[in-house]
Amino acid sequence: MAVVDLGESPSLGLLYPKAAVAGLTKRGGDELPERVYQWRGVRVDPAHLAAYDRVCGFRLADELPATYPHVLTFPMQVKLMTDADFPFPLIGSVHLRNRISQSRALRVDEEFDLRVHVENLRPHAKGRQFDMVSQAFAAGEAVWHDTSTYLVRGGGSGASSAGSGSAPGAPSAVWRVPEDIGRRYGEVSGDRNPIHLHPLSARLFGFRRAIAHGMWTKARCLAAYEGRLPEAHTVDVRFKLPVLLPAKVAFSSVRVEDGYRFGLVDVRKGKPHLEGVITV
Incomplete structure (x- = not known):
């Protein structure tokens, strides 16, 4: 190349x-x-x-x-x-x-x-x-x-298969995701895709409300592991259903042999937003 x-x-x-x-x-x-x-x-x-x-x-x-x-x-x-x-x-x-x-x-x-x-x-x-x-x-x-x-x-x-999967165990935390998180993350990431910024602009692309950035949801989950991970590690996630803003989501995590398995689901409906694995 x-x-x-x-x-x-x-x-x-x-x-x-x-x-x-x-x-x-x-x-x-x-x-x-x-x-x-x-x-x-x-x-x-x-x-x-x-x-x-x-x-x-x-x-x-x-x-x-x-x-x-x-x-x-x-x-x-x-x-x-x-x-x-x-x-x-x-x-x-x-x-x-x-x-x-x-x-x-x-x-x-x-x-x-x-x-x-x-x-x-x-x-x-x-x-x-x-x-x-x-x-x-x-x-x-x-x-x-x-x-x-x-x-x-x-x-x-x-x-x-977007809605398949389940959370790994009982929730360990419940997070309220504010309506403006798309604009706030867009400001620091530069990703100002209209689907993240406002309900009106999101509707132009088929969403009822603005949705959170997938990379914000991944980062928010990774932040829950601060102080527990070695310097060398891998974080692999699959994005499932979008987080419609504002939202209340449940984070769950289980220890596995070589790291952690974690997930993020909608509190009310239990539908998956993200599934991930940390390998250490």
Whole structure:
């Protein structure tokens, strides 16, 4: 793959209008771009990290939550998905799964090189799916790896398993998710997709109310394990039914041989929002 140095983080303010136009013109295809975007010499802004920690429920610390580098690479992902040779529209793509591994703790005072590419276009029961892969390097060493699997609807078999699964045991916590969490997380992550921001804009895309970001729900669950995980670990989640805002959700967790299994469900109906595994 060709490596393209960006020099700076792409502007989401410019990319989202481009994504809206692309949603009207892109019709799919069988080839993903063979290109790696790279942003070198990245320094974490401590104030931005603190804002992220607060909105996701992490303690303020010098170590980065495993989910934090995802927001640094997100503009690079959006750039790739809005390029002319990317076959699918960004708006309307569904985030199915996210798997993050880190080989050691990442610190706020380190310098990172970030890379993003896309791979593994394959069938899905409801259409096509692909993997957006992000990596962080420190002093030439790969220290963090993130794979987000996205679904583009259309042309699949029509089978559905989105509502399957169950929580791993009795709830250990109940969280109230406020109506404005989509706007607050959007502010720190840059992900201002209209489905997260307001009921009126969410209805344009088929949702009764605004929905929480999947990566916020993952981060909120990971925050519940602070102080219990070794530096090297993997957090793998599958996103199920969206969290309609405001909401009351139940978090449950069980210890397994090599880590934890956890879930997030709707308190009233018991329907799953997220299922995850932490491997240590």
